[in-house]
Amino acid sequence: MSDHEYTPKSKAGKWFNDRLPLLTLANHLTDYPTPKNLNYWWTFGGILTFCLITQIVTGLTLAMHYIAHADMAFESVEHIMRDVNYGWLIRYIHANGASMFFLAVYIHIFRSLFYGSYKAPREIIWIIGIIIYLLMMAAAFMGYVLPWGQMSFWGATVITNLFSAIPLVGEGIVTWLWGGYSVDNPTLTRFFTLHYLIPFLILGLVVLHIWALHVPGNNNPVGIDVKKPSKDTVPFHPYIVIKDTFALLMFMIVFAFFVFYTPNILGHADNYIEADPLVTPAHIVPEWYLLPFYAILRSVPDKLLGVIAMLSAILILAALPWLDTSKIRSAVFRPLYKQFYWILVADVLILGYVGAMPAEGLYLLVARVATAYYFLHFLVILPVLGLKEKTLPIPLSITEPILGGTANLATARNKESSIK
Amino acid sequence: MKNFLRILSLIIVFLAAPLSSYAAEKVEYLKTDWSFKGLFGKFDRGALQRGYQVYTEVCASCHSMKYLSYRNLAEKGGPEFTEQQAKAIAASFDVTDGPNSDGEMFTRPGKLSDKFVMPYENVKAAQAANGGAYPPDMSVLVKARGGGVDYIYSLLQGYEDPPAGIILDEGVHYNKYMYGNKIKMSNPLSDGLVEYSDGTNATVEQMSKDVTTFLMWTAEPHLETRHQIGFKAILYLIILTILVYFSMKRIWSRVETKV
Amino acid sequence: MSEKKTNRRDFLFTATYAVGAVGVGATVWPMIDQMNPDASVKALASTEVDVSSLTPGRTITVLWRGKPVFIRRRTEDEIADARSVKLDDLKDPEKDEDRAKNPEWLVMLGVCTHLGCVPLNDKGDYNGWFCPCHGSHYDTSGRIRKGPAPTNMEVPKYEFVNANTIKIG
Numbered sequence: 001m002s003d004h005e006y007t008p009k010s011k012a013g014k015w016f017n018d019r020l021p022l023l024t025l026a027n028h029l030t031d032y033p034t035p036k037n038l039n040y041w042w043t044f045g046g047i048l049t050f051c052l053i054t055q056i057v058t059g060l061t062l063a064m065h066y067i068a069h070a071d072m073a074f075e076s077v078e079h080i081m082r083d084v085n086y087g088w089l090i091r092y093i094h095a096n097g098a099s100m101f102f103l104a105v106y107i108h109i110f111r112s113l114f115y116g117s118y119k120a121p122r123e124i125i126w127i128i129g130i131i132i133y134l135l136m137m138a139a140a141f142m143g144y145v146l147p148w149g150q151m152s153f154w155g156a157t158v159i160t161n162l163f164s165a166i167p168l169v170g171e172g173i174v175t176w177l178w179g180g181y182s183v184d185n186p187t188l189t190r191f192f193t194l195h196y197l198i199p200f201l202i203l204g205l206v207v208l209h210i211w212a213l214h215v216p217g218n219n220n221p222v223g224i225d226v227k228k229p230s231k232d233t234v235p236f237h238p239y240i241v242i243k244d245t246f247a248l249l250m251f252m253i254v255f256a257f258f259v260f261y262t263p264n265i266l267g268h269a270d271n272y273i274e275a276d277p278l279v280t281p282a283h284i285v286p287e288w289y290l291l292p293f294y295a296i297l298r299s300v301p302d303k304l305l306g307v308i309a310m311l312s313a314i315l316i317l318a319a320l321p322w323l324d325t326s327k328i329r330s331a332v333f334r335p336l337y338k339q340f341y342w343i344l345v346a347d348v349l350i351l352g353y354v355g356a357m358p359a360e361g362l363y364l365l366v367a368r369v370a371t372a373y374y375f376l377h378f379l380v381i382l383p384v385l386g387l388k389e390k391t392l393p394i395p396l397s398i399t400e401p402i403l404g405g406t407a408n409l410a411t412a413r414n415k416e417s418s419i420k
Numbered sequence: 421m422k423n424f425l426r427i428l429s430l431i432i433v434f435l436a437a438p439l440s441s442y443a444a445e446k447v448e449y450l451k452t453d454w455s456f457k458g459l460f461g462k463f464d465r466g467a468l469q470r471g472y473q474v475y476t477e478v479c480a481s482c483h484s485m486k487y488l489s490y491r492n493l494a495e496k497g498g499p500e501f502t503e504q505q506a507k508a509i510a511a512s513f514d515v516t517d518g519p520n521s522d523g524e525m526f527t528r529p530g531k532l533s534d535k536f537v538m539p540y541e542n543v544k545a546a547q548a549a550n551g552g553a554y555p556p557d558m559s560v561l562v563k564a565r566g567g568g569v570d571y572i573y574s575l576l577q578g579y580e581d582p583p584a585g586i587i588l589d590e591g592v593h594y595n596k597y598m599y600g601n602k603i604k605m606s607n608p609l610s611d612g613l614v615e616y617s618d619g620t621n622a623t624v625e626q627m628s629k630d631v632t633t634f635l636m637w638t639a640e641p642h643l644e645t646r647h648q649i650g651f652k653a654i655l656y657l658i659i660l661t662i663l664v665y666f667s668m669k670r671i672w673s674r675v676e677t678k679v
Numbered sequence: 680m681s682e683k684k685t686n687r688r689d690f691l692f693t694a695t696y697a698v699g700a701v702g703v704g705a706t707v708w709p710m711i712d713q714m715n716p717d718a719s720v721k722a723l724a725s726t727e728v729d730v731s732s733l734t735p736g737r738t739i740t741v742l743w744r745g746k747p748v749f750i751r752r753r754t755e756d757e758i759a760d761a762r763s764v765k766l767d768d769l770k771d772p773e774k775d776e777d778r779a780k781n782p783e784w785l786v787m788l789g790v791c792t793h794l795g796c797v798p799l800n801d802k803g804d805y806n807g808w809f810c811p812c813h814g815s816h817y818d819t820s821g822r823i824r825k826g827p828a829p830t831n832m833e834v835p836k837y838e839f840v841n842a843n844t845i846k847i848g
Contacts, residue, residue: 036675061713078487078559081642083718086709088642089649234675242668249661256657260650261459264563272564272639273556282599491722521732533722656702663695670691 028214033233034240035220037398041111042218043247044104050248051101052206056199058094062087066146068192070185073148074274092263098140099266100255102289105133109317114341116329117219123321125212130318132205139198140287142191149271150281156183156191158284162297165304182277222398223330232398283358291355292348296374298359299367309371316378323378325386333392337385344377447597449570450577452629456636459651462644463637468499470616471634474627477614479558482550482605484538487559488638491532497644498637506532513537551591553604562632562639569632571597576628579607725848727840730784738800740789743847747789747797748835749808750845753819758782760806761820771830775820778834786837786845787821793828808832 006027008014017023065084067076080087109129112118118126141159145152160177164170179186217228226232234240258266266288270281286294293310300306316323331338351370357363455464472493475485490510493501501509510530515537518525530537540546547554556564565571578597582588588602595603609624616622637643726743730750733739738751753761761775762782779785789808791798796812803809804825805818815826822831837847 057710061710064714065717075487079717079719082487082492083720085712085715085717087713087717088646089709090713092646238671239675242664242671246661246664246668249657249664253654253657253661256650256654260646260653263646269564269566269568272560489719489722491718495718521729533719656698656705660695660698660702663691663698667691667695 030235030237031229032214032236033217033229034236035218035226035232035398036234036239037220037222037232038218038240038243039221040243040247041107041114042220043244044108044111046244047104047248047251048101048108049206050251051097051104052199052202055094055097055101056203058090058097059196059199061090062094063196066192068146068189070148070188070275073146073188077147089259092259096255096258096263096266098143099287099289100251100258101136102140104251105136106289109133110345113320113344114331114338115219115221116223116324116326116331118321119324119326119329120321121216122213122219125209126321127318128205128209128212130314132202132209134314135198135202135205137290139195139202140289142195142198144271144287145188145191146195147271148188148275150273150275150279151268151271151284153183153275153277154280154284155286156187159286160187162307162310165307167304184277219329220398221330221332222395223328223332224394224396224398226398285356288352288356291353292351293355295351295355295367296371298355299364299371313371313374316375320378320382324382326389326391327386328391328394333394334385334389335392336389340377340381340385344374347373347377449567449597450574451570452573454569454633454636456633456643459647461647463497464633465500466618466620467630467633468637469501470618470620470627471630471632471637472499473616474609474614474631475558475634478608478627479631480536481539482546482555483558484540484546484555485536485558485638486538487557488536489532490530490534490536492641494532495641498641499634503532510534551604555605558635558638560639562635567597569636572635573628573632575603576609576631577624725846727844727846729843730845731843735783741847743835748847749785749787749789749800749821749832751785753779753783753785757806757819761818761822764818764820764822768824770823773820773822773831775822778820778822778831781839784845785819785821786834786847788833788835790832791815791828792823792830792832793826798832 006024008017008023013023062080065076065080065087067073077091080091082088084090112126112129141155145156160174160183163173163177166173175181177187178184179190217226220226229235268285273281285291293313296313297306297310300309326334326337328334331341347370350366351374354363354367354370359367455462455467475483490506490513493499493509494503494506510532513530513534514527515530515534516525517528520526540549543554562568562572567574574597575595578595580594580596582594582601586594586601588594592602592604593606594601609627611623614622614627620626640646724744726741728739728741728750730739730752733750733752735752736754736757738749740747740749742748758775758779761779764775766772766774775782778787789797791810791812793810793813793815796810798808798810798815798817800808803816805816807819807821807824808817809815810817810826810828813827815828816824817828817832818824820831821834823829835847837845840846
């Protein structure tokens with residue numbers, strides 16, 4: 001794992017390390033050579049780790065008081081909010097923490113898209129990331145069901161009904177998911193079980209994600225390979241640790257503002273009404289972080305095709321390393337891609353916006369155009385762009401902003417290293 | 421760094437847009453100054469106590485408050501009745517308890533640990549007594565309505581004669597702030613309906629404000645603590661951020677790259 | 680000059696660490712405190728028991744804070760027994776007069792002070808209580824006389840609200 005042999009100084013340390021090389025691992029993590037030109041968009045990896053730990057710790061403590069039963073779930077949440085010591089604080093951190101988690105993960109994903117971090121040799125990191133993202137969505141969805149409010153209940157009903165679109169076995173699968181003929185107590189208890197499990201799966205995948213990252217090392221804003229360790233890198237500790245901490249603290253200020261001053265703004269008022277199987281709320285809207293996919297789902301007039309479109313919208317990301325044919329990683333040197341990148345960002349934000357609006361009239365039209373563009377970007381624009389685009393000359397190293405050679409040479413060097 | 425913050429704030433503004441547009445589709449609510457809003461917002465103790473009076477004398481005959489206990493009335497950050505007052509309030513209600521050693525249920529005066537007594541046995545009984553419409557439980561009502569306190573405050577003052585052309589069924593009333601404008605609850609308030617013990621003039625506006633304040637507290641009983649801890653937490657985070665910022669500058673001064 | 684610089688740097692780092700540690704501590708506390716008894720549990724701290732039907736020589740067991748409380752209406756013999764014991768013979772010396780203010784009534788937590796089992800009535804070598812788990816013998820005042828338990832069974836705070844009602848807690 002490490003480029004250099006590490007021997008603990010103390011005798012006890014050496015004894016332990018020979019049997020279980022934890023100290024070698026710790027040394028690898030602290031000395032890990034990191035490109036020194038990483039900007040603040042790179043701090044979101046650390047922020048996401050913080051989010052995961054926060055969700056796990058607050059989730060564990062909430063689970064000590066929560067009752068996963070259709071008759072008592074809503075009441076137990078109120079019990080947490082009113083009677084449990086600091087229960088209100090822990091619950092608001094957990095609820096808003098989910099939103100903050102997604103905010104951070106979207107920034108993390110879009111950073112990767114901008115700087116081409118998904119490209120060779122980092123495809124595995126990227127794919128693990130997509131799996132983590134999918135699990136996050138599953139965990140968030142099931143977590144939203146647990147308070148057993150109106151949005152919980154009807155959100156669960158709508159999302160599980162997506163499976164009924166599958167030909168032949170769809171209805172059977174839905175009944176199986178519910179453990180009954182509607183969303184009810186069996187559904188709630190299994191959602192609670194899975195909601196408890198998934199974060200630990202994510203934790204395991206995060207370890208793999210970081211492991212896979214530490215093989216080739218970090219990408220960087222310039223997008224060229226750096227020699228490690230060299231004058232282009234700094235050791236992870238203290239340089240990156242302190243920088244990540246600084247960014248994390250700024251993130252926490254925003255987080256704290258939500259928790260303490262507008263704790264319910266990201267939620268939906270209807271979820272403070274206890275679940276009622278006889279009455280559907282006027283507008284069913286998923287949490288904001290699922291809105292773009294919700295818009296894609298609704299923009300397709302066919303039930304099965306809508307579900308397929310929504311799933312494809314996520315899964316297409318896994319194929320991204322091969323859809324993007326460009327040899328250059330960073331958008332900094334890809335003037336055309338940079339423009340398309342921002343159009344994609346706008347497209348996703350528009351999808352999110354129309355996802356929150358009623359699916360009718362102009363909104364529906366906009367949703368359809370935006371959905372079409374979303375797929376167009378990945379399936380047509382990216383592959384073609386990589387072959388046709390005239391890229392800018394690339395520097396030889398990140399410490400030498402002045403070019404070390406001609407554009408062609410730089411591109412060639414980059415090509416060489418990515419093949420390796 | 422600057423670029424980073426600029427893009428980040430743009431995205432946040434954009435994400436906030438759909439949220440505000442939810443509110444935009446609704447009617448303009450009546451405004452009043454709520455003491456509990458803002459960084460240091462606290463409840464107006466008098467308003468909470470008066471609000472409780474309005475709730476028990478007017479609302480409680482139909483609307484339950486099932487997540488509250490009488491002890492809450494004496495707790496810090498709430499109406500802060502004295503313990504003696506809260507005990508007296510509790511004792512004025514008959515609570516069903518039991519079974520006793522003979523296996524029978526019996527009634528006794530309420531204790532601080534008892535939950536607020538419900539006006540109806542169950543939802544069905546409540547519906548039957550109210551022409552099919554269930555008077556919603558009021559514990560978290562403020563948080564369960566999109567417009568929050570402003571909505572409740574406006575609704576209580578929004579009763580008027582229906583405009584020409586709108587025909588109301590028997591037992592349905594016109595309210596300009598109600599979703600769909602039709603409401604089963606008849607106008608609950610009228611000037612002088614309750615007699616405030618502190619001498620405040622019980623206008624409809626005053627009672628609406630008091631009872632809405634009370635409902636805000638029942639929905640968020642720890643609001644004051646939340647604001648207090650929140651201010652300290654954010655102040656603390658800012659101080660630590662500044663310290664870490666300078667530490668970071670110092671550490672990165674060892675290499676020539678800027679952070 | 681350079682020495683001064685070092686000092687200032689040390690101060691900055693120390694301050695940052697110290698302030699950071701305070702924050703970590705303040706964050707950990709709510710996570711620990713949430714396991715303490717919550718407000719609704721604390722509110723149930725007292726219970727009232729009707730003892731009018733209890734005849735001398737009988738014991739009732741009531742639940743208080745999730746634990747059994749023995750309420751025994753003692754016979755004259757039992758009272759005499761309990762009061763005649765010399766304090767020197769006791770492992771945990773305590774006068775019966777202090778344990779039962781009204782000698783006819785003994786109110787105590789029915790929890791063996793060894794490891795928390797519920798002792799059996801009218802059993803054991805001292806005609807009081809006997810804990811089946813590890814063989815502790817208690818006398819008619821609920822005091823430990825033989826066996827591994829270290830102390831007498833605990834007398835909770837209680838009072839007679841009226842002649843027939845005891846309020847525990």
